[in-house]
Amino acid sequence: MRPYRAIASARFRLLLQYRAAAWAGIATQLFWGLIRTMVFEAFYRSSRAPQPMSLSETITYIWLGQALLAIVMLGVESEVRDTVRSGAVAYDLCRPVDLYSVLLIRNLAYRGATTALRAGPQLVLAACFLGLRLPPSPAALLAFGLATVMALLLASAWANLLTALLFFTVAGDGVVRLGTVLPWLLSGIVIPLPLLPDWWQAVAGWQPFAGLADLPFRLWIGHLPPAAVGQVLVFQAAWLLGFVLLGRLLLARGLRRLVVLGG
């Protein structure tokens, strides 16, 4: 376990250095959130019909999405992409560690560090000035916390799946980009999933990316009761298992056909 912990802490400390970039990112995301809240306000003012989520719930959902955007939106770290393309991955293969776990840890640290830098200030600012409501109870907050940790793992396992695909193509940028479109569209970042048309709900609730944002966010706002956290975690864990198994399978396949040229 020790080498993995060392890799994790080294990556984490390295990524925490990019603070100036984090502030620019925070400002950008706050602006984005502002546009989106204004648009949703306009939508809610256009209709008197009861909606699956109230306006203030939607606004909270949007701000959570901005604060935790890194979990959903980050693809594969460019350094990792380059090691596959350049063949430097051969060094990793020489080390007495499991490649899948190393990649998972790197993807996890990438998301964890970026989120850690950005989420705090955004949540505070949004809660003070921009209409983010706090969770209705400590239990809801705890449920949100647990589901968010699981979301981080799930997102990293998805990124690992994409990383494994990089072993099959040199067109890696395209794969990664397509691979970040899906979670972005389907996690609730673009549109809160409860607001999708009713006949989409069945599908929307079962696809894996709901576990990245939608389910944790609904635990925060109380749209799902804290007691539902068990179900949410099981749902996330099931998909996590699927992603890990598929990722390992793909990686093993990829490594079997991997040719690293010396030089």
Next chain:
Amino acid sequence: MADWRPLSGWRLYWRYVGQSLRAQLQYRGSVVLLAVGHFLITGGEFLAVWALLDRFGSLRGWSLAEVGVFYGLVSIAFATAEAVVRGFDVLPGLVKSGSFDRLLLRPRSVTLQVIGHELQLLRLGRWSQGVVVLAWSVAALQVDWTVGRVLLALWTVIGGACLFSGLFIAQAALSFWTTETLELINILTYGGVETAQFPLSVYRPWFRAFFTFVVPLACVSYFPGLAIVGRPHDAPTALLATAPAAGLLFLGASLLFWRHGLRHYTSTGS
């Protein structure tokens, strides 16, 4: 027989563009995937707009097709700007590494060399998505396509492309002082296109004022858009139709600023 006379102006530009396209087509699969990804991202965004209008009925009185006109126009304008002035996007990197000095040594206009850096094919994704949305919207609206309307739409896209190009150029020029990319400006570029995808009347007054008088986004989307969708409006149509000129003025100002920056450029020396 090779012609060794130095190329200049447009001929040099087209030579650059040709090189850039050939280089990108070396990785055809990657370009196609990237463009498709781009198409899906932006397309997904519009699906979300559709889903919301399906749920709420209208956006403060605007229908999906009307929103689609604004959405399509600004997407096309933005994608055009992104593809053409992409060179300014990579400029901060050149400044930081010092390789910008090499451009200065060549006996050709620096601006031309930067613009000629790359014509990005992957932007076709957003561009074509904008065209699809616009085409569907005008068909659904049953707009009467007079010559004037077509010209106005074209003129709006040109004005918009100029405005966004101006923003990208100003962002690059700032890096002469900061030697960093000022990502904060992304708020105006990417944030701008996001904003203008909806009719600007849905936003709060201070926000609208900013995007009318500071960054004249309204002039290249909302005002001419009103005339295109044929909404009743208070302002004279002639005024709405001349509004996109603000984009050209903005580009002009940015180019002056860029020149000013060029004169102040000091190499990082690395």
